[in-house]
Amino acid sequence: MIENLVLKNISKHISLNENETSYFLSILEEKKYAKKNIILQEGEICRTINFVQSGTLRAFYRDPEGKESTIMFAISDWWITDMSCFINQQPAMLNIETIEDSLILHLKKEDLDELYTKIPKFERFFRIIMQNAYIREQIRVIQNLSLSAEQRYYIFLEKYPQVAKQVRQKQIASYLGITPEFLSMIRANKNK
């Protein structure tokens, strides 16, 4: 069944009865995207938080000169959005694109706000999701400040081996904050 994965994801932190489950499922909108589709474009209001049923997504910032910085990858079982713009319902800073064919569940801001009041347990669920996201970003900041590009690359490979297989090297480079050319040099050095 299609909904299994998101319910399993929810059940890691809270448990729902039948009514709650069916209400929750009723506010999700499922959409299929082919690979290389933009699901959120910078400037556009970011209306949904998104659960990846299957596929691979990438969120990235594009600076005024066109240089891309990858902010996060999301694979099956992850939540992804431009959180800042989703919460404030403002034009997105980030772009989110599919890297593989993907099946996404969209949850609208207004439906989430209603969900919090109808089923307060979801406050707990998203408190934990936000907490984990904060911890992840904080660790990334520490690593960006204290480690060399080479160290960050090998940590990335260890931490996200699945992602590393699915995405282009230039996208990994842009996640690490280096050029594809320099990542290429790092990889060439490993045999020395």
Added chain:
Amino acid sequence: MIENLVLKNISKHISLNENETSYFLSILEEKKYAKKNIILQEGEICRTINFVQSGTLRAFYRDPEGKESTIMFAISDWWITDMSCFINQQPAMLNIETIEDSLILHLKKEDLDELYTKIPKFERFFRIIMQNAYIREQIRVIQNLSLSAEQRYYIFLEKYPQVAKQVRQKQIASYLGITPEFLSMIRANKNK
């Protein structure tokens, strides 16, 4: 009254009745610290999340060679902890020190867990706190990846003018991920 500030902080996102208020206050432990005191040392279990009534705090990572990276500053009205180690009740990666004489309210992990079950509104409160922290860190990652040290410095000055006045330049440099010498050069350039 001493407790006013934390109650005002809470009331930004949820409202408490009298019983709830007094229960919440009863689990906070207030402590005074002189300037340059360590309130959390790396390696020690991080048992509390901390609210700054007054003063200034700094959380930093010290790498094996002794180089420090400032992860965050906290002034009056902010919450601060080593979130990763607080949540998992593990040895801290970070150190937290006072930069000025400070008055801190400590909230223990076990009391917070109980608070969530006794007054579920606090799930909402900390959901919002975590969400804001996540958004802040994500924006910091974007800026670290896409901007020069000079640009990051001027953004820091604009965003945290209060902090900038209270902390040493070498601490700002370690927040930006550059050496104090290079920050000094950036500042010298501003007149050119």
Added chain:
DNA sequence: GCGTTTTCTTAAACTACATTATTTTTTTAC
């Protein structure tokens, strides 16, 4: 208030990573 310690500044030499350009390899489109 004064000596000591820490921080800040300046400057020269150095390095991690960027840029540009070219070639080779992989992916994509039909």
Added chain:
DNA sequence: GTAAAAAAATAATGTAGTTTAAGAAAACGC
């Protein structure tokens, strides 16, 4: 399956930020 496009590798040159060192200014301890 093959041509075209995109990505990856390699290498030379360039630069943002580091390191080291030394002097000046500010903060600290008593």
